[in-house]
Amino acid sequence: MTSEDFVIGYLRILDEKNHNADTVRLLGSIVDTSKDGLISYAEFQAFEGLLCFPDALYKTAFQLFDTNGNGMVSFQEFSEVIQKTELHKKIPFNLNSPFIQLYFGKDKSRLVSYSEFSQFLHDFHEEYAIEGFRRADKNGTGFISILDFQEIMSSIKSHLLTSQVQSHLIEAAQLSQGAGSRVSFPYFIAFNSLLNNMELVKRIYLNVTNGHRTQEVSKEEFMHSAQAMSQMTPLEVDILFHLCDILHQTGRIVYNDLYAIAPEQYFKQITNRLAEIHAVSGPEDRGVLIQILESTYRFSLGSIAGGECVY
Numbered sequence: 001m002t003s004e005d006f007v008i009g010y011l012r013i014l015d016e017k018n019h020n021a022d023t024v025r026l027l028g029s030i031v032d033t034s035k036d037g038l039i040s041y042a043e044f045q046a047f048e049g050l051l052c053f054p055d056a057l058y059k060t061a062f063q064l065f066d067t068n069g070n071g072m073v074s075f076q077e078f079s080e081v082i083q084k085t086e087l088h089k090k091i092p093f094n095l096n097s098p099f100i101q102l103y104f105g106k107d108k109s110r111l112v113s114y115s116e117f118s119q120f121l122h123d124f125h126e127e128y129a130i131e132g133f134r135r136a137d138k139n140g141t142g143f144i145s146i147l148d149f150q151e152i153m154s155s156i157k158s159h160l161l162t163s164q165v166q167s168h169l170i171e172a173a174q175l176s177q178g179a180g181s182r183v184s185f186p187y188f189i190a191f192n193s194l195l196n197n198m199e200l201v202k203r204i205y206l207n208v209t210n211g212h213r214t215q216e217v218s219k220e221e222f223m224h225s226a227q228a229m230s231q232m233t234p235l236e237v238d239i240l241f242h243l244c245d246i247l248h249q250t251g252r253i254v255y256n257d258l259y260a261i262a263p264e265q266y267f268k269q270i271t272n273r274l275a276e277i278h279a280v281s282g283p284e285d286r287g288v289l290i291q292i293l294e295s296t297y298r299f300s301l302g303s304i305a306g307g308e309c310v311y
């Protein structure tokens with residue numbers, strides 16, 4: 001079947017009448033490894049096999065960018081994919097930056113392998129966020145408005161946001177910045193770094209409580225353990241406690257608070273579901289496929305414009 005049959009007709013990820021053809025092609029190309037615009041049963045089976053790898057998200061993301069299917073990603077492929085996204089239209093990424101040159105070479109002719117690409121994708125998100133900050137900070141003051149902060153986080157870092165964090169972004173920034181209307185660069189970086197490292201934060205908590213999950217931990221206790229176990233900064237610890245305060249208003253944290261903030265559960269959820277898949281044969285299994293394709297897209301390219309997820 002064609003990408004459109006697959007994405008619109010079979011998966012029904014996007015609206016039948018009102019969808020972006022580029023998005024359909026991008027989603028379809030994750031499965032269409034021969035890149036002939038058609039999804040064969042063999043490709044479908046191979047895709048299922050791919051999902052059993054622990055790094056399935058990175059692998060599927062790689063297939064999204066390797067548009068000619070030769071096992072490498074060129075600058076041309078990367079930039080073509082990026083430029084088709086809503087995210088790039090909203091917050092354009094500088095395709096001539098020194099960052100791009102570091103990966104694709106000065107003349108952008110270097111081909112990037114899978115393992116290098118996984119690192120690239122990780123760094124790209126960080127770089128994109130910093131670039132988003134620079135764009136919003138037009139006068140170079142080191143501050144952006146809280147609304148810009150919300151915009152950058154929701155568009156570039158949506159894969160790190162749980163629904164609770166997403167709905168309290170403005171409140172969290174206001175609280176941390178002394179009820180101000182701006183967000184500083186250090187706050188911005190620390191906020192992102194905290195969300196990136198929530199699994200480590202959980203381990204720091206469990207270290208304080210000796211593995212108990214309901215014991216309340218004060219900021220001082222947490223800070224002590226954080227400094228012994230990690231490179232977590234005091235600013236990150238501040239932000240963590242602000243977030244927990246907003247969610248539960250106790251001034252202390254328990255394990256469940258961390259669960260509400262940790263984006264990692266989102267990856268885990270997918271990995272867990274992947275482990276259950278043996279054969280996606282009937283329409284009742286569509287939900288899993290949709291979740292994976294949507295996650296891959298969100299993970300690498302931001303949210304799908306006009307995406308109507310039905311699972």
Ligand SMILES: [Ca+2]
Binds near residue numbers: 067068069070
């Ligand atoms: Ca390629």
